[in-house]
Amino acid sequence: MSDVIERISEAQTVFNRALGVDAKEALSAFKAKLNEKQRNTFNSLNKKRMACTLLESNDLYAFFAEFKGVAYLYPSNKKVGAWAACGFTGNRSKPDFRYWFDTKEQATAYIEKWAVLQIQKEIDKKQKKAEKKALASKLKQLVSIGDVFVASWGWEQTNIEYFKVVGFSGECTLKLVSIGSHRKEEAQAMCGTKTPDVNREIGEVFTKRAEVQENCMRNGELDVLISFSSYRVAKLKRKLEDGSYSPDDYTSYA
Structure with missing residues (x-):
């Protein structure tokens, strides 16, 4: 139980850190570490995402290098005062979610729940990989x-x-x-x-x-x-x- 709590806390810390950085700067810093082929692939993927969801670059809310995740937040055209949120993970060109919310607070709360869960999954993957490596050494x-x-x-x-x-x-x-x-x-x-x-x-x-x-x-x-x-x-x-x-x-x- 304590391990679960620790992983949730770690995931929340990673999420908070990501929100403390300008999303565009974080994304640029991530792409700067890629080689030319990887960067071209990532840019191509991003174009597909923007085209399929009609998003604008200014809608970018947060970038999460841990799972190559991007979250977008923008005013909804469905209802005055409403907000929309959209998120992608990994190399997916289709969104994990694209929902409309009555308030901005509801939209950001959903993004947080989604991102923390994805970060937890990555933490679990790394832990299992480390455990598997430790067992293999025996x-x-x-x-x-x-x-x-x-x-x-x-x-x-x-x-x-x-x-x-x-x-x-x-x-x-x-x-x-x-x-x-x-x-x-x-x-x-x-x-x-x-x-x-x-x-x-x-x-x-x-x-x-x-x-x-x-x-x-x-x-x-x-x-x-x-x-x-x-x-x-x-x-x-x-x-x-x-x-x-x-x-x-x-x-x-x-």
Whole structure:
């Protein structure tokens, strides 16, 4: 709960800081840091935005470098005394919102709510990225050459695959090779158990990026995963106390 409050407070501080700077000057300073290609792309995007909403440059209310956000505030032509607000984020050419309000205070309050939420999202992204990087740094503490990963997947049948670590390639990438298995069929047809055969390598060595994750179901214990697809993910297989591996259940209809 305290982390949430801190992020909201940080987002509010960033918003207040942005309002304390002239919006046009802030936007110019941001564009000055871009290279020519990036600047041309940004200017082209801005032209599309202005054309699609019929805005004027003088309507610019605030610029937020954190999420490349711009907010516009201008008198509404719908009703005397009313105000309109419009906002864009990132590389979107269409507005996140474009609403009319009875008062200027209502319009600015909406802009604040929208901007603080976007800033919070960016803060969360940076925090998750930092946490992911910190976890990734532990990969070589968790995985050694010779370790085995197991993938259990399938719909009408349960396929079991094993992969052995034969090296490292960078901080987060493993060199792997498929390995065979010792198979034990049960009395019931087309099912049984498998255990990895670390001495039988199959095919060529390949590389895969590994990800370290906290397992919330086991008090934050760290798991190491390798993703081949959305449904086919291999997990580091832990050895038993005697150095062997527990069996994995499989089924087959072929």
